[in-house]
Amino acid sequence: MIAEHVAFGIIAAVMIAAAFRVVTTRDIVHAALYLVIVLAGVAALFLLVGAEFAGITQVLIYIGAVIVLFLFGIMLTRSDFDDDEETDHKHKFPATLTAALLLAVMIVALVDRFGNDKLPNNLTPQTTAQVSDELFSQFIVPFEAVSVLLLAALIGAIVIARREEGG
């Protein structure tokens, strides 16, 4: 039990610090690498509460694919901001205010509603077999819909990013 708390505390602290660096760091490549830490923390949390397939998928899809996509996006676009320009100083205060107010509202609501609720003590791992049973019986229609969505996004991305002929 104690080990679980300690592990959660460490993961949470690292994740919050890294997430903060993602939105404040000036070097965009560093932002992508800090994002890796946040995503790895999310995967660790998933494993901590026994969601094994979601944890593995998080590592494969996010850290494996999405980050590489981001790094290619960074390499293909040159950001020509001066150091001070990159964070928008005119919008910095309203953005901070909005985020802080949103956080305050969410904390009040969460503490008020779920203040005493505890996760079950004996968290049994939700196995991949259970996930696939559920996915291919009850959720087969959303599964097919999401595969069509992926195909549409793939074609859409190619069409958008393709260089026009002779253009």
Added chain:
Amino acid sequence: MYLNAMLLLAAILFCIGVYGVLARRNGVLVLMSIELILNAVNINLIAFGAFHTTIIGQIFTLFVITVAAAEVGVGLAIVLLLYRNRRSIDLHQVDLMRG
């Protein structure tokens, strides 16, 4: 472990993501902030799935991960197109539809 520990962590990540979307001018960084927001949602889904001892939270998380991957693909394609046309990914220069 308290359920709120995970929910509050997700709330903090969500708000950091919101700050990033609002305050940054770099198109790629705004997409990264959106990833932070989506991951906060995923933490909530997994936490509630564990709380109610149901597997549906995990299933929903898988769908969100899939949609997020598709979103990044299309989003980065749009940013690339923007860069090709404007030689910049400064979102302040994207004002064609400003009234």
